[in-house]
Amino acid sequence: MALSPGRRLLLLGASSITVLTYLGFALTDYSAARLSEKTDLTSLQRAVQLQPWNAEYRDRLGRYFFFQENSVDDSVRSYLSAVSLNPHQARYWIDLANAYQVQGSAKPEEDALEHAVRVGPTSTTIAWDAASLYSVLGDTEEALREFRTVLEHDPYLPPAALQLCWRIKPDIDGLLRDVVPPIAAVYTSFLDFLISRKETESAAKVWTQLAALHQPVEQRHVFDYMRYLVSRQEVDQARLVWEQAANLSGLAAYQPSPENLVVNGNFRLSVLNGGFDWLYYQSSDVSLALDPKQSHSGYRSLLINFDARSLEDAGIHQLIPVHPDTEYDFSAYFKAEDIQGAGGPRFAIQDLYSGQTYFSSDELKDSTSWKQVSGIFTTGPGTKLLIFRVQRVPARSPIRGKLWIDDIRLVRTNYEGS
Numbered sequence: 001m002a003l004s005p006g007r008r009l010l011l012l013g014a015s016s017i018t019v020l021t022y023l024g025f026a027l028t029d030y031s032a033a034r035l036s037e038k039t040d041l042t043s044l045q046r047a048v049q050l051q052p053w054n055a056e057y058r059d060r061l062g063r064y065f066f067f068q069e070n071s072v073d074d075s076v077r078s079y080l081s082a083v084s085l086n087p088h089q090a091r092y093w094i095d096l097a098n099a100y101q102v103q104g105s106a107k108p109e110e111d112a113l114e115h116a117v118r119v120g121p122t123s124t125t126i127a128w129d130a131a132s133l134y135s136v137l138g139d140t141e142e143a144l145r146e147f148r149t150v151l152e153h154d155p156y157l158p159p160a161a162l163q164l165c166w167r168i169k170p171d172i173d174g175l176l177r178d179v180v181p182p183i184a185a186v187y188t189s190f191l192d193f194l195i196s197r198k199e200t201e202s203a204a205k206v207w208t209q210l211a212a213l214h215q216p217v218e219q220r221h222v223f224d225y226m227r228y229l230v231s232r233q234e235v236d237q238a239r240l241v242w243e244q245a246a247n248l249s250g251l252a253a254y255q256p257s258p259e260n261l262v263v264n265g266n267f268r269l270s271v272l273n274g275g276f277d278w279l280y281y282q283s284s285d286v287s288l289a290l291d292p293k294q295s296h297s298g299y300r301s302l303l304i305n306f307d308a309r310s311l312e313d314a315g316i317h318q319l320i321p322v323h324p325d326t327e328y329d330f331s332a333y334f335k336a337e338d339i340q341g342a343g344g345p346r347f348a349i350q351d352l353y354s355g356q357t358y359f360s361s362d363e364l365k366d367s368t369s370w371k372q373v374s375g376i377f378t379t380g381p382g383t384k385l386l387i388f389r390v391q392r393v394p395a396r397s398p399i400r401g402k403l404w405i406d407d408i409r410l411v412r413t414n415y416e417g418s
Contacts, residue, residue: 090120223274
């Protein structure tokens with residue numbers, strides 16, 4: 001049925017009004033959005049006037065008053081409008097709490113913080129800000145509770161969060177019980193922090209709980225912790241950490257045994273340069289390489305290539321935990337080629353801390369076939385950690401040539417398999 005001209009005109013008019021109304025709202029929205037992105041007061045106020053029901057614009061206006069105008073009262077009014085329009089945005093509540101703190105309104109600040117945490121329970125940004133505000137209020141327990149949220153949910157903030165937790169409450173037992181979540185990465189961050197502060201006893205408690213998690217631990221954390229323990233002469237703890245790292249850090253193959261206290265003494269494993277495996281440093285005077293073409297036991301050996309005007313040792317050594325007043329049997333094999341210079345390299349075993357030498361071999365030279373070096377010695381009453389190294393004797397004198405070493409072994413003489 002065809003519409004009459006009058007009806008068509010009426011329908012066209014109604015449609016036009018609808019379109020124009022929509023365009024008006026769209027234009028208002030667009031204008032308000034553009035104005036809200038500007039940083040001057042007039043534009044922000046105009047955005048609020050165009051869309052008075054938009055909580056985001058109210059919050060932005062409050063932030064302008066707070067940061068640019070230093071007008072705390074005006075910022076509080078704007079923030080209150082924002083949370084009234086949208087009480088489910090945690091950021092608005094945090095902004096309001098900040099303003100209340102500057103205003104000195106403690107009770108309203110606490111109420112705003114409770115709202116922020118309630119509507120953003122797992123937001124690490126909100127938790128961080130809330131923790132900082134609670135800390136200023138002196139509410140230690142609430143601050144630590146929010147920092148736990150940060151530690152649980154943010155992979156990047158734990159180092160900074162843990163420093164603040166320690167500043168708020170330097171109680172290792174309380175922090176491990178109530179704040180630190182059972183996450184290995186958080187524990188290793190805490191361990192690194194405590195090492196940097198030389199908190200040896202607290203670091204040991206962190207390691208104990210970390211080991212109890214039975215979660216993988218990166219080897220670098222083990223090496224850093226052991227380096228620290230050795231520097232503090234905490235040999236028993238270092239020995240325990242290395243033993244527990246066998247499963248935690250994939251170091252089962254690098255454990256000493258009664259048959260040989262030297263780790264990786266035949267160089268069949270990769271050299272880790274950490275822990276109780278071989279440790280080395282780079283030098284232009286000495287090159288170190290694993291040589292598969294030369295070996296005593298049929299796999300490979302360590303090739304040390306000397307070309308130095310002045311040298312004290314070969315730049316590679318191993319730390320070996322031992323017992324005081326105990327007899328040990330040492331043996332190793334070497335080959336040498338074209339060793340030139342006064343004297344020559346020697347195997348040396350010493351107390352790491354006192355420097356007392358327990359074994360020093362003859363010169364390792366003039367042997368084109370594999371030759372054994374051996375000896376027996378007894379540690380002193382205070383010796384717990386030995387260092388095995390290749391010394392240059394006489395020290396600081398020129399040396400050139402190649403030295404291969406292999407099958408390095410150290411055992412207690414009262415061990416029945418020795």
